[in-house]
Amino acid sequence: MPTSSVAASSAAGRPRSDLNATVFAATLRSVHELGYAGATMDRIAVAAGVAKTTLYRRWPSKGALIVDCLIDAFGRMPFDGADRGEVLSSGIHWLAAKIGEPGVGAALAGVFSDAVNDPALREILSTRLQEPYRLALQDELGEPPHRIRLLMDVVTGTLIHRMGMTGEPMADADVAALAEMVLRTFR
Amino acid sequence: MPTSSVAASSAAGRPRSDLNATVFAATLRSVHELGYAGATMDRIAVAAGVAKTTLYRRWPSKGALIVDCLIDAFGRMPFDGADRGEVLSSGIHWLAAKIGEPGVGAALAGVFSDAVNDPALREILSTRLQEPYRLALQDELGEPPHRIRLLMDVVTGTLIHRMGMTGEPMADADVAALAEMVLRTFR
DNA sequence: CCACTTACGCTACCGTCAGTAGCGTAAGTG
């Protein structure tokens, strides 16, 4: 037990701050090349030049690692557009574009697939990945939580379903059609 | 090698025709009680009063068993309604109701989740489970394949995503909202 | 210069589960 939690300057053997970024890059690369299931924790560790035990010291499970990796990959959602319609449309296209980046779509579809059989992972996904966007959208659109929830489930459900079933991100024309469809209801 | 494939009347030790139904019931019961991952092939075999090897003699994989089970559970899609709007709406509510039956929703979400990491299962799912409904809808609505594909992916993507993330089928009010939303585009 | 702390590498391991091999047997067939 440390004598004083205030003395956080104790930097003896402190975690390398660049290691997370290295692992995230290796994770997305592995998922891109080998698929979600093919990107085992062993392989990710090798790709990152890191011991597998180190991964488990920083993340409690493969799912948690992927979620953190995705949080890093997605970043903040841009709110471009004058009215609600433009905001919504640009948001949908932003999400679709992110899913199109190498590894991101497969990681997203994979982690949601794992979540079906793992309540703890569902909690992590909902709280850490989805919640921020839910709150931001709620704030931006002024819709009740229930409507935001439906809106997000339609968009992410459709995009992830396509990604999972085809292995490819949805084509632009379909994304546009999806956006148009959503706009008719939520504009 | 049989001397004549015509002499198919050779009924020596032929498969018990009621065994499939028994297995399907045991499968849905197991999935309902234990979840998709908890319903292992061993447990399904025990629940059905059957050897695990027998399951693998009839189905090449767990996914294939679940798909056949779902085909049996869904049956034919009813086309009720005078116009396209009513047909579409009743179809969506029919699907949602089926997903609400014990075990069906969990089995559906589970098998789609497995499919993300299994191209062979994706093929089975697409060809044996989805294709018939795709063709029927195409016939009924007279829309091009591309539009039917989008329509189905939005509906099934949303419903399965909800089921997978909450463990519960989507509430009626949300199903109605989803149907209304889809109708605005595809009526 | 010397304890002490902390993060990391490494090897070996566990439990679970999908899927397989091989052998014995009941039952109907000609």
Add this chain to the structure above:
DNA sequence: CACTTACGCTACTGACGGTAGCGTAAGTGG
């Protein structure tokens, strides 16, 4: 009475997520 076919049973493999335990490099504070 041979023959075929489907099924039960036991034992096994291989992959993968996750863990245990021990050694070590590096920076810290006295």
